[in-house]
Amino acid sequence: xxxxxxxxxxxxxxxxxxxxxxxxxxxxxxxxxxxxxxxxxxxxxxxxxxxxxxxxxxxxxxxxxxxxxxxxxxxxxxxxxxxxxxxxxxxxxxxxxxxxxxxxxxxxxxxxxxxxxxxxxxxxxxxxxxxxxxxxxxxxxxxxxxxxxxxxxxxxxxxxxxxxxxxxxxxxxxxxxxxxxxxxxxxxxxxxxxxxxxxxxxxxxxxxxxxxxxxxxxxxxxxxxxxxxxxxxxxxxxxxxxxxxxxxxxxxxxxxxxxxxxxxxxxxxxxxxxxxxxxxxxxxxxxxxxxxxxx
Amino acid sequence: xxxxxxxxxxxxxxxxxxxxxxxxxxxxxxxxxxxxxxxxxxxxxxxxxxxxxxxxxxxxxxxxxxxxxxxxxxxxxxxxxxxxxxxxxxxxxxxxxxxxxxxxxxxxxxxxxxxxxxxxxxxxxxxxxxxxxxxxxxxxxxxxxxxxxxxxxxxxxxxxxxxxxxxxxxxxxxxxxxxxxxxxxxxxxxxxxxxxxxxxxxxxxxxxxxxxxxxxxxxxxxxxxxxxxxxxxxxxxxxxxxxxxxxxxxxxxxxxxxxxxxxxxxxxxxxxxxxxxxxxxxxxxxxxxxxxxxxxxxxxxxxxxxxxxxxxxxxxxxxxxxxxxxxxxxxxxxxxxxxxxxxxxxxxxxxxxxxxxxxxxxxxxxxxxxxxxxxxxxxxxxxxxxxxxxxxxxxxxxxxx
Numbered sequence: 046x047x048x049x050x051x052x053x054x055x056x057x058x059x060x061x062x063x064x065x066x067x068x069x070x071x072x073x074x075x076x077x078x079x080x081x082x083x084x085x086x087x088x089x090x091x092x093x094x095x096x097x098x099x100x101x102x103x104x105x106x107x108x109x110x111x112x113x114x115x116x117x118x119x120x121x122x123x124x125x126x127x128x129x130x131x132x133x134x135x136x137x138x139x140x141x142x143x144x145x146x147x148x149x150x151x152x153x154x155x156x157x158x159x160x161x162x163x164x165x166x167x168x169x170x171x172x173x174x175x176x177x178x179x180x181x182x183x184x185x186x187x188x189x190x191x192x193x194x195x196x197x198x199x200x201x202x203x204x205x206x207x208x209x210x211x212x213x214x215x216x217x218x219x220x221x222x223x224x225x226x227x228x229x230x231x232x233x234x235x236x237x238x239x240x241x242x243x244x245x246x247x248x249x250x251x252x253x254x255x256x257x258x259x260x261x262x263x264x265x266x267x268x269x270x271x272x273x274x275x276x277x278x279x280x281x282x283x284x285x286x287x288x289x290x291x292x293x294x295x296x297x298x299x300x301x302x303x304x305x306x307x308x309x310x311x312x313x314x315x316x317x318x319x320x321x322x323x324x325x326x327x328x329x330x331x332x333x334x335x336x337x338x339x340x
Numbered sequence: 341x342x343x344x345x346x347x348x349x350x351x352x353x354x355x356x357x358x359x360x361x362x363x364x365x366x367x368x369x370x371x372x373x374x375x376x377x378x379x380x381x382x383x384x385x386x387x388x389x390x391x392x393x394x395x396x397x398x399x400x401x402x403x404x405x406x407x408x409x410x411x412x413x414x415x416x417x418x419x420x421x422x423x424x425x426x427x428x429x430x431x432x433x434x435x436x437x438x439x440x441x442x443x444x445x446x447x448x449x450x451x452x453x454x455x456x457x458x459x460x461x462x463x464x465x466x467x468x469x470x471x472x473x474x475x476x477x478x479x480x481x482x483x484x485x486x487x488x489x490x491x492x493x494x495x496x497x498x499x500x501x502x503x504x505x506x507x508x509x510x511x512x513x514x515x516x517x518x519x520x521x522x523x524x525x526x527x528x529x530x531x532x533x534x535x536x537x538x539x540x541x542x543x544x545x546x547x548x549x550x551x552x553x554x555x556x557x558x559x560x561x562x563x564x565x566x567x568x569x570x571x572x573x574x575x576x577x578x579x580x581x582x583x584x585x586x587x588x589x590x591x592x593x594x595x596x597x598x599x600x601x602x603x604x605x606x607x608x609x610x611x612x613x614x615x616x617x618x619x620x621x622x623x624x625x626x627x628x629x630x631x632x633x634x635x636x637x638x639x640x641x642x643x644x645x646x647x648x649x650x651x652x653x654x655x656x657x658x659x660x661x662x663x664x665x666x667x668x669x670x671x672x673x674x675x676x677x678x679x680x681x682x683x684x685x686x687x688x689x690x691x692x693x694x695x696x697x698x699x700x701x702x703x704x705x706x707x708x709x710x711x712x713x714x715x716x717x718x719x720x721x722x723x724x725x726x727x728x729x730x731x732x733x734x735x736x737x738x739x740x741x
Contacts, residue, residue, distance in 0.1 A: 053553075056549070056550070056553050059549050060546055060549065063543075063545045063546050063549065064546075066545070067543055161374075164374060164378070168378070168379045168595075168636075169374070169375065169376060169377075169378040169379050169382075169566065170379040170380075170565075170566070170569065170595045170596060170598065170599035171566070171569055171599045172599065173599065173600065173601045173603075173604070175603075176577065183577075183578070183579060189549060190552070190578055190579050190583070192577045192578060192579070194577065195545070195577075264573070264574060264577060265542050265543070265570060265573075266542070266566055266569045266570050266573060266599070268566065270374075270375065270376070270566070271542065274540065274542050275542065306546055309546040309547065309550075310546070310550070313509075313535050313536055313537060313538075313547065314509055314536050314538065316537075316538055316546075317538035317541070318538075
């Protein structure tokens with residue numbers, strides 16, 4: 046058997062695939078963050094809490110309304126997205142003229158409050174959420190056992206990421222968005238309702254987080270801290286990709302998932318820190334991130 | 341006589357009364373209130389401590405007990421500085437619970453230095469009564485050696501003679517792996533590999549795949565709380581048990597199994613000193629506890645806090661003082677323990693509390709009648725066999741004797 050640094054080739058393939066799956070979560074979450082930062086200039090620290098809310102709403106839909114996974118996949122992002130819209134209108138919209146720091150403090154505080162409320166109500170052990178029956182079981186690939194659900198996660202997140210990218214890069218709405226990022230005053234002068242655009246963008250970014258939350262519910266423990274654990278990593282992903290860069294966040298999300306996966310094989314103890322080491326290195330060489338524009 | 345009776349009643353009513361020579365006792369419950377161990381300890385441990393004070397009828401016995409609590413966030417530095425602050429500034433006499441071994445070891449050091457009683461329920465590391473034992477430490481509920489003894493030898497006897505460990509990368513995980521390895525090899529088994537996982541971890545798939553590739557018959561989960569839940573949930577997803585490998589949860593609490601549901605956790609074998617449905621005593625306590633905690637049944641850790649506070653108060657009552665930690669702990673070791681949850685027992689010179697342990701198996705979904713009907717008892721491990729023999733722990737307190 047061919048081995049690389051003592052690890053069989055086949056095992057390595059399996060690990061790379063798993064890395065890609067984790068990368069899917071990073072990609073969707075960092076995409077939402079990048080869109081929000083790109084357009085609103087808000088560093089959305091509530092993103093992790095909104096991801097967690099996505100998973101909890103899926104659980105609530107199942108337990109209180111009897112609606113299963115597929116409904117949750119559509120409804121949870123809408124519900125949490127609406128919550129985001131309200132948040133933006135009530136609070137965040139008041140901060141656009143101020144320094145980044147205020148947005149960061151506000152969203153960080155909100156995240157703590159939301160997590161605290163959920164923790165108070167549901168505890169930290171988590172809630173059970175089963176894999177939908179259509180996707181249970183798995184495929185025995187030559188190099189590993191791939192649960193069907195994990196395959197679905199990669200496909201779903203790729204589709205969502207590419208669709209979002211296409212909308213932003215190739216449609217008229219996307220053109221407005223990009224223009225408004227560049228120069229909001231000028232775009233407003235052309236008769237585009239920029240505040241509405243901002244609200245909807247925030248809602249959409251939040252909906253992406255909730256979508257990732259629903260995807261995560263069957264495989265990770267649905268608990269109030271699930272967002273806090275992942276959000277710091279996702280921020281590192283966004284910084285590496287370049288703050289506000291859409292393509293950058295998608296590509297870096299998947300790539301860092303792969304790198305983290307490899308670390309888990311060769312030096313597992315470092316797997317929780319490797320992304321931050323890369324972040325430091327990237328910032329030393331390219332302070333604006335891999336795909337970012339230097340101001 | 342009548343006046344004395346009247347006085348006693350008045351004192352009982354006025355818990356804050358200062359009239360007669362009441363012994364003030366300040367108890368600190370220090371644990372995880374927001375992280376992965378918050379459900380197995382957390383507010384539930386405070387509730388248990390309050391129940392113990394109530395059941396002891398402390399006010400009638402001349403003790404004025406006050407309970408404070410704090411969140412150590414599973415960080416040794418935070419835990420140690422909270423302990424210091426409590427002892428130096430707030431007049432706390434004894435610290436209880438303290439899950440997370442790394443924090444417990446730090447708090448044990450501070451308590452020894454300040455000569456205050458430290459009665460641990462939540463932490464696992466057997467080092468607390470081993471090389472790091474102290475005249476001020478009592479380790480109540482369980483430890484890594486007892487867990488390893490129970491689950492390790494049971495699994496080997498069932499044919500699981502090759503092991504692979506998923507180990508939480510900190511003091512507790514390492515101690516658990518070390519102690520289980522000793523038991524497995526002693527029983528004729530072999531450890532074929534292990535992987536250290538960062539604490540906490542949400543995605544175990546990569547580590548599970550490595551465990552799968554090792555072809556070991558048993559995958560030992562040397563972790564706890566949220567880590568264990570994620571690992572078991574994902575092991576089911578990756579078809580680990582269907583592939584013929586068995587999972588051994590080296591530290592499982594009822595709150596974990598409740599969160600996983602029997603559907604995911606069925607068949608899991610593990611060791612614990614307490615289950616709410618063991619006997620009339622545990623059931624009565626657990627029903628009262630559930631009423632005060634939104635329907636949740638107590639975990640072994642919370643039961644340990646109840647029983648240890650009860651015994652601590654007995655010692656303080658006998659001494660009529662609570663300030664000198666060494667004296668109080670010596671009294672606790674001298675008095676036999678007796679409570680409805682762990683039965684009769686003793687505390688050894690090294691600080692280890694001795695009681696029976698149980699080997700449990702998670703029920704199948706069909707056998708479980710309600711969300712908290714989780715375990716069936718496979719075996720009772722007698723107190724004498726459950727824990728590490730007194731002379732094998734390298735505890736300096738024992739060596740001197």
